[in-house]
Amino acid sequence: MATTKTRRFDRTVVRVLAIVxxxxxxxxxxxxxxxTRGLTWCGATPNMETALSALSDHLPHVVLVDSRLDRDAGGIRALRDARPDVRVIGLVRGDYAPGYIRAIRAGEVNGLVSQSASTDIMVSAIRASLGEQPFVDPQLALWLPAAPDAVPTQRNRLTHRQLEVLTRLAAGRRNAEIADELGVTTETIRKxxxxxxxRLETQDxxxxxxxxxxxxLVGFPGAEIPPTT
Known part of the structure; x- marks a missing residue:
C-alpha cells in the first residue's frame, strides 16, 4: 500500500514567498x-486568488503581501487560517492602508514595510517577523503612534543615554559619529x-x-538631537 510522505523543509533557513x-x-x-544569508526565495504569485495554493506548494515561513492586492486584509486572514504559523508582512506602496493598520493591531500581520524602504529595513522586517514583536517601518510609524499617556512608561525601558543613542541611530548616525558627539568611545556606543x-527585544x-x-521613544518632545559644536 502506498504511503503518503510528509513534505519537509530546512527550518534553519527562512523561506520567503511574495504575493506581488x-x-x-x-x-x-x-x-x-x-x-541575504539565512533567507531563501521559494516563489511568488501575482494575486490573492492563487495565494493559498502557493502557500501549500512552497511552504514559506514568511509571506510578503502587496497591500493593494488585499486592501481590507481579508486575504491574509485566509492565509493565517490555512497556516497559523506563517508570518505575514504587508508591503505598502505609499498610500494609507487602514485594513493593514487594523490587522497589525489585531496581531494578524507581523510587519508593515513601505515598498520604498531600504534593503536593510526589508531584511530586518523579515527576520523580526519570526519574533513576538511586530515590525513597523519607520516611514510608516506615524500610522501607529504610541498613546500619549504610554510614552513616559515606554521611555522607562531605556536610560537617558540609551535614548540619546537611539535618537542618533534614527538620524542615520554611525557608531563612530555618535561616540564623537557624546564624547565617549566607539566601544561604549556598541555596548x-x-x-x-x-531592552526593545529587537534583532538589529x-x-x-x-x-x-x-x-x-523616537520623535517625542525633547528627543531632538542637540546641535554639535
Whole structure:
C-alpha cells in the first residue's frame, strides 16, 4: 500500500514567498532574499486568488503581501487560517492602508514595510517577523503612534543615554559619529546599542529604530538631537 510522505523543509533557513503583481518588485525582492544569508526565495504569485495554493506548494515561513492586492486584509486572514504559523508582512506602496493598520493591531500581520524602504529595513522586517514583536517601518510609524499617556512608561525601558543613542541611530548616525558627539568611545556606543536592542527585544539596529518609533521613544518632545559644536 502506498504511503503518503510528509513534505519537509530546512527550518534553519527562512523561506520567503511574495504575493506581488509588479515584476520589477518581485525581481527586486527575489534578488534581495537570494543574497541575504539565512533567507531563501521559494516563489511568488501575482494575486490573492492563487495565494493559498502557493502557500501549500512552497511552504514559506514568511509571506510578503502587496497591500493593494488585499486592501481590507481579508486575504491574509485566509492565509493565517490555512497556516497559523506563517508570518505575514504587508508591503505598502505609499498610500494609507487602514485594513493593514487594523490587522497589525489585531496581531494578524507581523510587519508593515513601505515598498520604498531600504534593503536593510526589508531584511530586518523579515527576520523580526519570526519574533513576538511586530515590525513597523519607520516611514510608516506615524500610522501607529504610541498613546500619549504610554510614552513616559515606554521611555522607562531605556536610560537617558540609551535614548540619546537611539535618537542618533534614527538620524542615520554611525557608531563612530555618535561616540564623537557624546564624547565617549566607539566601544561604549556598541555596548549601548546592544543593550538597546536587548531592552526593545529587537534583532538589529534597523529593527530597534523601527521599534523606537512605534513605541514613541523616537520623535517625542525633547528627543531632538542637540546641535554639535
Amino acid at each position: 503583481t509588479q515584476p520589477l518588485t518581485m525581481y527586486g525582492l527575489h534578488a534581495l532574499v537570494d543574497r 549601548h546599542v546592544k543593550r538597546i536592542m536587548n 539596529r534597523a529593527h530597534a529604530v523601527a521599534r523606537g518609533y512605534q513605541l514613541g
